[in-house]
Amino acid sequence: MKILLILFCISTFSFSTVLEDYLNDLEKKVLKEKPTFKGFDYKRGEKIFTSTHIGKRGKEVSCTSCHGINLNESHKNFFTGKMIKPLSPKVNKDRFTKTKQIEKWLKRNFKDVYNRVGTNLEKGDVVTYITTKE
Amino acid sequence: MKYILILILMIGFNYADNDYGYKAYSKNGVKPVDNELYQNECSACHFAYQPGLLTSKSWDKVMTNLDNHFGTDASVLDEDYNLIYKYIMENSAEKAMDYKRSRRIASSMSYISTTVDAITKTPYIIKKHDEIPPRLIKQEEVKGLFNCTACHTQSKKGSYKESEIKIPNYGRWDD
Numbered sequence: 001m002k003i004l005l006i007l008f009c010i011s012t013f014s015f016s017t018v019l020e021d022y023l024n025d026l027e028k029k030v031l032k033e034k035p036t037f038k039g040f041d042y043k044r045g046e047k048i049f050t051s052t053h054i055g056k057r058g059k060e061v062s063c064t065s066c067h068g069i070n071l072n073e074s075h076k077n078f079f080t081g082k083m084i085k086p087l088s089p090k091v092n093k094d095r096f097t098k099t100k101q102i103e104k105w106l107k108r109n110f111k112d113v114y115n116r117v118g119t120n121l122e123k124g125d126v127v128t129y130i131t132t133k134e
Numbered sequence: 135m136k137y138i139l140i141l142i143l144m145i146g147f148n149y150a151d152n153d154y155g156y157k158a159y160s161k162n163g164v165k166p167v168d169n170e171l172y173q174n175e176c177s178a179c180h181f182a183y184q185p186g187l188l189t190s191k192s193w194d195k196v197m198t199n200l201d202n203h204f205g206t207d208a209s210v211l212d213e214d215y216n217l218i219y220k221y222i223m224e225n226s227a228e229k230a231m232d233y234k235r236s237r238r239i240a241s242s243m244s245y246i247s248t249t250v251d252a253i254t255k256t257p258y259i260i261k262k263h264d265e266i267p268p269r270l271i272k273q274e275e276v277k278g279l280f281n282c283t284a285c286h287t288q289s290k291k292g293s294y295k296e297s298e299i300k301i302p303n304y305g306r307w308d309d
Contacts, residue, residue, distance in 0.1 A: 056202070077179060081275075
């Protein structure tokens with residue numbers, strides 16, 4: 001029993017984070033679609049996050065409309081006025097800790113801004129941008 | 135004596151449970167939200183409106199359109215959806231008639247024949263806000279009638295008393 005417990009402790013230490021798992025999983029999917037894929041890209045992610053598009057409401061919006069450009073700070077939801085806590089996991093430890101939540105919000109927000117779901121490549125790029133931006 | 139009896143009867147009728155239910159509620163406001171999943175999922179984007187602010191028929195309309203929820207995709211996981219739906223249905227306005235505001239909202243629905251899909255479209259809520267200048271409602275700090283918490287300082291507790299109202303750039307509201 002003791003050995004099992006110790007083994008369990010070691011295994012949790014060596015396990016990767018939810019975010020790493022999520023990105024690795026996405027990477028595998030992208031590689032299947034495109035064997036020449038070289039990895040997710042911060043710059044592409046930045047463009048996805050900051051460029052404006054005609055969203056679901058027929059209005060020009062970008063991810064920054066609700067999340068702001070400084071991901072270490074809270075920002076007001078453009079439509080409801082409610083404050084959204086910082087997106088960056090550097091200052092908000094709750095971010096990117098649950099795969100279900102990551103998937104749910106990427107799906108919703110891609111639809112809100114792009115009026116469609118994001119591709120695996122886009123999701124990986126934008127998550128890379130959000131989670132590594134200073 | 136006869137007159138007094140008739141008088142008492144008349145007063146009785148006046149205050150009896152009419153369409154607006156002047157006497158039949160025992161609690162003020164609406165029942166506060168007491169479901170963590172509901173609270174978390176809804177308040178991610180906006181004030182978690184108490185289920186007692188809308189009838190089950192209307193809530194059903196809202197819940198069947200979550201992928202286009204006031205212009206936003208608000209769809210939730212199937213397992214969460216079922217739990218949230220159940221909670222709303224068990225606590226909607228007509229199931230909470232012991233609360234003053236729920237009773238009045240539910241009763242006011244008899245004045246219209248359509249099923250509304252928003253709290254702000256219920257006759258009672260429209261009537262209660264019809265004297266507020268549109269500029270105060272449309273201003274940036276409020277954005278719209280949907281933003282209860284902007285003026286109703288105790289709305290998170292399910293309380294919507296007039297004495298608790300504070301309109302941004304205006305102050306207390308006296309009818």
